[in-house]
Amino acid sequence: xxxIWELANPARFMRLSAAALPWCxxxxxxxxxxxxxxxxxLTPDDYRxxxxxxxxxxxxxxALMAINIYAMMAVASVIWLVRRHHVSALAAKAAAPIGAAxxxxxxxxxxxxxxxxxxxxxxxxxxxxxxxxxxLFYVGYIALWAAIEDPDAAADxxxxxCLVGTVFAVVSRYAVLFWNQGLHQGASLSLDAKENxxxxxxxxxxxxxxxxxxxxxxxxxxxxxTEIRRRRIRALRMARARAEEAREGALEGAADVA
Amino acid sequence: MSVFLALIRxxxxxxxxxxxxxxxxxxxxxxxVLLMPLGVGPDPAGLARIAPGVxxxxxxxxxxxxLDRLLQADHEDGSLDQLxxxxxxxEAAVLAKATAHWLTTATPLIAVAPALALTLNLPAPAYGAxxxxxxxxxxxxxxxxxxxxxLTVGVRRGGLLLSVLVLPLYVPTLIFGAxxxxxxxxxxxxxxxxxxxxxxxxxxxxxxxxxxxxxIRVNLR
Numbered sequence: 001x002x003x004i005w006e007l008a009n010p011a012r013f014m015r016l017s018a019a020a021l022p023w024c025x026x027x028x029x030x031x032x033x034x035x036x037x038x039x040x041x042l043t044p045d046d047y048r049x050x051x052x053x054x055x056x057x058x059x060x061x062x063a064l065m066a067i068n069i070y071a072m073m074a075v076a077s078v079i080w081l082v083r084r085h086h087v088s089a090l091a092a093k094a095a096a097p098i099g100a101a102x103x104x105x106x107x108x109x110x111x112x113x114x115x116x117x118x119x120x121x122x123x124x125x126x127x128x129x130x131x132x133x134x135x136l137f138y139v140g141y142i143a144l145w146a147a148i149e150d151p152d153a154a155a156d157x158x159x160x161x162c163l164v165g166t167v168f169a170v171v172s173r174y175a176v177l178f179w180n181q182g183l184h185q186g187a188s189l190s191l192d193a194k195e196n197x198x199x200x201x202x203x204x205x206x207x208x209x210x211x212x213x214x215x216x217x218x219x220x221x222x223x224x225x226t227e228i229r230r231r232r233i234r235a236l237r238m239a240r241a242r243a244e245e246a247r248e249g250a251l252e253g254a255a256d257v258a
Numbered sequence: 259m260s261v262f263l264a265l266i267r268x269x270x271x272x273x274x275x276x277x278x279x280x281x282x283x284x285x286x287x288x289x290x291v292l293l294m295p296l297g298v299g300p301d302p303a304g305l306a307r308i309a310p311g312v313x314x315x316x317x318x319x320x321x322x323x324x325l326d327r328l329l330q331a332d333h334e335d336g337s338l339d340q341l342x343x344x345x346x347x348x349e350a351a352v353l354a355k356a357t358a359h360w361l362t363t364a365t366p367l368i369a370v371a372p373a374l375a376l377t378l379n380l381p382a383p384a385y386g387a388x389x390x391x392x393x394x395x396x397x398x399x400x401x402x403x404x405x406x407x408x409l410t411v412g413v414r415r416g417g418l419l420l421s422v423l424v425l426p427l428y429v430p431t432l433i434f435g436a437x438x439x440x441x442x443x444x445x446x447x448x449x450x451x452x453x454x455x456x457x458x459x460x461x462x463x464x465x466x467x468x469x470x471x472x473x474i475r476v477n478l479r
Contacts (some may be wrong), residue, residue: 137427143422147413156476157409161423164405164469168427171458175430178454179437 008085010228012197017221024218027166039204055113057205061212063106066134069216073141074166077159087224089155090231094223098216100138107131126176127184133172135203137165144187151231261346262354269358271347272331273324283320284366290316291374302379309378310388310439316374317367317392318428321399324363325424326417328355328407329474338411342478348471356397356404356466364396387442390452395435398459401466402427410475430458 007013039057046053076092079085110128122128138252144161148154292310296304332338341351348414372385379389406424410416438451 079417133426133429136422140419140423140426144409144418147410147416147419153479157473160405160469160473160476161409164465165427167461167465168402168430171461172426172429172433173435175454175458178451181434183286 005083008083008087009167010087013087014225014228017225019105019216021221021225022220024214031214035204035207035211039201040209043200043204049117051076052113052116053201055109058200058209059109060107060205061209062109063131064209065212066099066103066106066131067214069095069102070134070137070166070169071097073162080155081159081163083131086087086155087228087235089159090227091220091224093155093158094227095216095220096142096145098136098223099221100135100142101133102212102216103135103138104131106197107135107185125184126173126179129176131171131172131178134169135177137169140233141165261344262350265346265351265354266361267343269355269419270361273358273362281366283324283363284370286323287316287320287367287370288374291378295378306379306381306443309375309430310384310443311436312378313371313375313380313388314391314432317364317371317396318399318425318432320367321363321396321412322404322421322424324359324401325407326420327411328359328404329411330416333411333477338474339478342474348380348474349467352404352408352470352474354469354471356400359403360397360400363453364400366393368392368396380439383445384439384443385433386471387448388439389450390448391438391455392434394452394459395431395455397456398431398462399428401429401459401462405466405473408470408477411474412477431455433460 005014007016017154035057045051045053073092073095076095080089080092097169107128114123115121117181141158144158145154148157291312294308294316294363298308329338332341342348346353346354368389371388375385375388403424406420406427409423410420413419434455436450438448438455441451442448
């Protein structure tokens with residue numbers, strides 16, 4: 001492949017994604033298996049959190065994906081608006097429900113951890129609140145796709161929504177910091193931080209993150225392929241309806257002449 | 259410029275002559291505020307604590323109420339197509355419509371807000387920050403709302419969808435607006451929150467006309 005834009009050709013995308021899909025799915029299964037066994041059974045309990053610390057092996061990767069999927073949708077939306085590549089718009093459409101699911105998983109696992117650790121499944125903390133807002137962004141985006149019939153208009157409008165939403169999502173992220181100082185701990189996976197999560201948890205966590213990323217990629221390829229096929233069926237149906245209309249028109253014309 | 263002003267005048271006139279205009283929005287604002295003491299109880303100290311947030315949330319909902327008619331009526335009778343063809347750029351037309359929406363929806367809210375704040379027992383030092391916050395912040399509500407209205411103008415019965423799209427975008431405005439009044443109520447300076455609120459409004463002013471005009475062009479295609 002000489003350039004990434006060659007993937008903009010749906011036929012080429014279908015061919016390449018068909019080849020890549022089993023590798024992504026297999027890699028995801030392997031990384032998730034290794035991460036789960038290593039993280040859940042071969043790491044020590046935390047001295048203060050006990051075994052609940054292991055929720056982080058699902059919570060952190062899903063939260064990471066929830067944010068990055070939205071960023072990916074924003075990039076795909078820009079590509080669609082600028083270069084009009086249909087695969088890009090369909091990839092953004094295909095990614096949204098996965099992102100919403102990841103956000104829901106992050107919120108649910110956070111609640112499971114919060115119940116024993118904070119004494120409450122939900123607190124109005126900046127991170128929790130911005131995730132709830134992120135979830136609402138996903139829901140609105142999916143609802144707008146569903147509400148508009150013409151696929152190109154839907155792609156355009158959802159792209160505009162996604163970009164405006166990105167700006168306000170970033171503003172909201174920092175506005176909620178202003179509103180409440182919060183309970184959620186800071187980042188502990190940064191490359192430049194002095195104190196990160198302990199090595200015992202670090203490597204299985206990396207395996208889980210890789211697993212979630214590959215799992216997302218596999219689902220994304222699968223769902224984008226489905227969307228492309230759905231688009232083809234739509235085009236075929238429209239062509240058939242047009243052909244039938246033309247034939248009926250011709251018959252009527254013949255009857256008029258007779 | 260004269261076309262711009264004429265468009266504002268037309269929209270304000272239409273809003274005033276059809277459906278009660280701003281009066282209805284202000285009444286809705288009053289009803290939402292009335293629901294709060296009925297819901298949480300009449301304790302004056304408790305009401306004073308939640309007053310800034312209640313007033314801001316009610317203002318948000320009242321602004322939302324009239325948004326689905328912002329472009330819908332013009333889309334249905336074809337005036338939106340005429341606007342798109344007019345020499346005035348569509349971005350400026352969106353700005354004019356948002357201005358008209360602000361004049362007919364937000365100014366009545368700002369006018370009645372002090373009276374409603376009185377019923378909620380808002381502490382005296384907070385009035386200035388509440389009014390200043392509403393004046394600075396409500397233009398953002400109309401501007402962001404114009405984007406939502408433009409996105410859903412082609413959707414039949416898009417009112418609910420519009421709310422789902424627009425309300426998450428209102429979060430920064432709500433936070434900084436309510437925060438300014440809240441800090442003033444506690445004797446803290448409201449200035450920083452008001453400046454942030456102004457920043458959000460300016461951001462909305464910079465983005466919304468272009469996003470809304472792009473969405474309208476798609477819907478008129």
